[in-house]
Amino acid sequence: MSSIDIPSDVLDAMAAPPEDREPIVRQELAVSLYREGYLSFGKARELAGLSKAAFHRLLGDRKIQRHYKEADLALDVAYGQD
Numbered sequence: 001m002s003s004i005d006i007p008s009d010v011l012d013a014m015a016a017p018p019e020d021r022e023p024i025v026r027q028e029l030a031v032s033l034y035r036e037g038y039l040s041f042g043k044a045r046e047l048a049g050l051s052k053a054a055f056h057r058l059l060g061d062r063k064i065q066r067h068y069k070e071a072d073l074a075l076d077v078a079y080g081q082d
Contacts, residue, residue: 004029023049027058035064042076 011021030048033039039047045055059066 030055031058031062031064034059035062037067040072040075041066041068042072042079 006025011018011025014021014024016024027048027050030039030044030050033047034041034044041055045052048055048058050058
């Protein structure tokens with residue numbers, strides 16, 4: 001598993017409690033990558049650490065249009081079988 005190194009001074013600069021900072025970064029990254037089409041819904045949800053319903057709500061709150069295609073379905077089905 002790869003990881004992204006976020007400088008501690010960047011995390012410390014976030015106006016959020018320390019225990020919320022990593023989840024916020026993961027969710028923001030997941031939403032952005034999904035919105036731009038770099039990640040499927042399933043992978044973005046996984047990155048965000050949210051359930052399907054919670055990630056749908058997050059995208060809805062942000063008014064982000066879903067772009068689920070047949071290819072995404074195939075990837076999600078294949079991933080679910082692993």
